[in-house]
Amino acid sequence: MYRQPETNQLQLHLKGVLTELNVTQSGLTRHLRKYVGGISTGTVSLICNYDQWPKGRNQKKEDLIPKIVEFLEQNDATAAQIARAFDRVYGPRVYGAQNGGEQQKRCNAAAAPHSPGQQADQEQEDLMTLLRHQRLTQEARQHFRILRDPFVNEMSGSEDVYVSDDIRYVRSAVRQTAQHGGMLAVTSESGGGKSTIRKDLQAWINATDESITVIEPYVVGMSASNKGGRPLLASDITAVVIRALAPSESPRLSHERRTEQMHTILRESARLGNKHVLIIEEAHDLATPTLKAMKRFYELEDGFKKVLSIILIGQPELARKLSEKNPEVREVVQRCELVTLPPLDNNVGEYLAHKFKRVSMEASVVLEPEAVDAIRAVLRRNVTETFGGNKKTRDQSLCYPLAINNLLTRAMNLAAEIGEPKVNAALINAAIRGGGDA
16 A cells, blocks of 8 residues: 555545545535535544645635535534544644544544555545646646646657656667667556656657668557457568558458568668668567467578667566466577566656756755655555465555656646645655546
């Protein structure tokens, strides 16, 4: 599950009272919107979990408390529940009377962790939230005085690509494969920067005027089986190579003749000094027969010189398909180098500094120092896997560019909404639960 900083020191009993009344924070949000515009579930989450209140006009604490009390009364809250709703779970009284021992126990029970099933559902929902596209609101851009969104359409050249030591190694491996030959598989989680690496390769080829032709089959609707879509077949790939290098020629009908035609075209092109690299994205969706065919493509030669390099790009499932324990693709595995784009755990601060610098801003203007640690904390989870009938739990980081970008965008939108000058840890924690949607 996600590891979050301890919040009970700031959490209000309001959260537990809502649970006792069998009403949701979303319901409270809808009630408040009748009186105050711009209130989101993220704002209510900040109030309940962190005692952090908006600072905008008609949104201040003294304006909202009477409206919250009204909502509690409409849902049959007792005087005791209302009296303790604005106390912190552990800490000084904020509003209302001190709560008694039994009331404390009931609130602690209401705030207790969810069941494992509920936790798993919440974690999956949080993960999907991070993969959904986010934009800075106009209010957030004005609030931080930022003229351009640092996370949307921000890539216009290689200088915009953040490069850590790990990314530099993967980038070098991709360039070496394209330039000197070989078969390479690049894997990463969704949003880990795989497409950026591919775009960076094309930009490098253009900038260095390398005589390398990039050949990319269309993978829209590709699936490993007919059930989920259409598998990409070896014959499809040969046709793509032929069209890329000899657009005036029509691919032969039989697979054997088409393969011979492709090999001839590759040899003739290579003798003119050209190099060719086949790049297949979403390669985790390749069917096993097509993966096995990669060996045949890789072995196409003109004498001792190979005429086609191969780069497969996919999610971690690709690494599992290329496991040495998979006998069906053993010959491919023996010829294929596997590299992984790791998460940015140790580079989150540097990554964000780079992103803001590209839009002429200092990250410190937007972020409190604690926010970077909070990003690392909320983007971690425990994953249980089964190996040979034995369950094993491991720690997994989701500190990939897309997740970081979306999380911080949400937090910046929330900061603008409640009038916080900078993004802090509380805003990061609220954003992971879906607040700050644009």
